[in-house]
Amino acid sequence: MQLRGHWYRGGTSKCWLFDAEDVARHASSREEMLQLLADAFGAADARQLDGVGGGTSTTSKAAIVTATPDGPTDLDYLFAQVGIGVPTVELGSNCGNCATAIALYAVQAGIVRAGDVATRVRMRNLNTGAVLTGTIATPLRRVPTAGQARVPGSAAPGVPVRLSFHAPWGQSTGMLLPTGKAVDRLAVSVDGRSLAATMLDAGAPAVFVPAGDLGVDLSSMTDGLAHALPRLLEVRAAAGVVMGLRPPGAPPQNAIPKVGLVAPAGTYTASDGTLVPEDSHDLRVRMLSMLAPHPAIGLTSAVAVSAAAAVAGSVVATSLARASTPGEGRWLRIGTPAGVVTTEVVTDDAGNVIEVVLDRAARQLATAHIEVARTVA
Incomplete structure (x- = not known):
């Protein structure tokens, strides 16, 4: 056919x-x-x-x-x-x-x-x-x-x-923060303790965890994250249940929630060996795509990062060197394995994200x- x-x-x-x-x-x-x-x-x-x-x-x-x-x-x-x-x-x-x-x-x-x-x-x-x-x-x-x-x-x-x-929020779960909290503790044991995570629904359902808490150093983004992949899949499975994306006992989905490792801005080596200076970006992020690290960042994931950056106390917001300013457009520069991806984030007077814009090709x-x-x- x-x-x-x-x-x-x-x-x-x-x-x-x-x-x-x-x-x-x-x-x-x-x-x-x-x-x-x-x-x-x-x-x-x-x-x-x-x-x-x-x-x-x-x-x-x-x-x-x-x-x-x-x-x-x-x-x-x-x-x-x-x-x-x-x-x-x-x-x-x-x-x-x-x-x-x-x-x-x-x-x-x-x-x-x-x-x-x-x-x-x-x-x-x-x-x-x-x-x-x-x-x-x-x-x-x-x-x-x-x-x-x-x-x-x-x-x-x-x-x-x-x-x-x-x-771009609440389109899968009905709310930006499905649990109502900027940070939750996921029942994924790391050295005997649960893992801090921000779970939100913006662009796509996503969960963000501090890279350092999983022993991942984002000063280099050239590796395949083989040592962290099993734990990242555990994060996805646990967050999927907490966010109401699947019932307990159902097989985990591979596409959602998106899973991201977050760290403050810092000089890092991109996947092609290029050195990306600290002053060129606002934070560093590595995303999991299906069952492997994303080579850059998906746009729905970039939207999720942008929305999380506007949530006070979130894993993403605490990684930023500067606070967001409500009621105006601002730029967020995301350091990814492929280089720096920039989003324009528009918020209302209450600080809620009402639009995220990206220039693509x-x-x-x-x-x-x-x-x-x-x-x-």
């Missing part, structure tokens, strides 16, 4: 975008849709050799796009994190990098008509209900196919996309008819 798809790079991810009508030709139920994506990506194989997946968490992503010309947004999209080595597809989260790609796709495919100067694409994420806006320059209604914008974690240039997350890689081979037991 052939499935038509559009392959895009958005930020530091690659994402296959599928029109909902094309998917409906081959899948009449959600279960069939999940199986279709797993088969198209070759998810059962860790190398994804017989499919279009890239074998990593940042290249095993898909989104199903539906134009909604009469709705409150221009389009809806369902994000899918496809399994690697397991024939599963998780729908529990959102992906900002894929949303960046979707914004460019919407303009290039004519879902949204190009404006005289710039085009705003309003998108609703069906996984969480989040609303995002991607803004793309379209001078004289010219639709861009290439650009010179770059983002940390990718040396290749792309079309500039300004991505905004609107009111996207590029179309291909349009293809994927030959999907059904899984053979």
Whole structure:
């Protein structure tokens, strides 16, 4: 069977975008849709050799796009994190990098008509209900196919996309802080004591712990965190129950909550060996993506870091050298393995985050008819 798809790079991810009508030709139920994506990506194989997946968490992503010309947004999209080595597809989260790609796709495919100067694409994420806006320059209604914008974690240039997350909190659990606390103690034993953690729902459900409490030194981000990975997976499993993302006894999810190690700003070695000076960023963060360290930082994770930075007493806020100022836009510079990622954080007079903005880049890689081979037991 052939499935038509559009392959895009958005930020530091690659994402296959599928029109909902094309998917409906081959899948009449959600279960069939999940199986279709797993088969198209070759998810059962860790190398994804017989499919279009890239074998990593940042290249095993898909989104199903539906134009909604009469709705409150221009389009809806369902994000899918496809399994690697397991024939599963998780729908529990959102992906900002894929949303960046979707914004460019919407303009290039004519879902949204190009404006005289710039085009705003309003998108609703069906996984969480989040609303995002991607803004793309379209001078004289010219639709861009290439650009010179770059983002940390990718040396290749792309079309500039300004991505905004609107009111990016409570979309999975109903509240910014699911437990009502800035810091909780997770029942993950470290040297006989529980672990301090900030759990919040912003951009995506996330849990942040001090890197030092797990014996992780973020002065270098070149290692694979093999020694800390089992404990980080314990953190995810425990936080998932506390945040109400899964019932006790149910298998832990691999995609959510996002897990982050946090440390104050300091000179560090990036994954490519570059020395990143202390004065270039406000704090250091390493995220877990699925079952491995993220090579940079996912955009929903960057939103979660930005929101946590505005919560007094949180693990993130206490790592910052400066306090946030309510009622204005401010920049947060996040030191990641790929370099420094900057977010613009807008808060109201009470200090609540009402918008997070990032400058990203996207590029179309291909349009293809994927030959999907059904899984053979």
